[in-house]
């Protein structure tokens with residue numbers, strides 16, 4: 001017959017499980033910080049009309065742009081733990097500015 005688990009042992013085991021669950025998030029945050037910044041002259045950025053400062057967008061030149069929309073409000077943006085640059089689902093391997101915008105913008109639901 002097995003002995004009941006002590007509360008100390010249960011607490012210790014739950015900390016290990018929580019720590020293991022948080023590890024991928026820490027790795028992702030560190031990886032994001034290392035991503036090179038996407039520049040508007042990058043061919044992929046040009047194709048989607050990316051800019052790192054949405055306040056400078058000419059609505060006539062970018063008719064799909066809605067005033068006030070920017071990367072931080074986009075469903076494809078992964079906010080960084082700190083700073084202005086985060087990962088974007090549209091530009092793998094590059095970080096975009098939270099104040100940026102591109103034609104792939106999808107408002108968070």
Ligand code: SF4
Nearest residue numbers: 071074077088102105
């Ligand atoms: S897809 Fe969204 S987060 Fe990525 S650059 Fe475009 S607006 Fe910004």
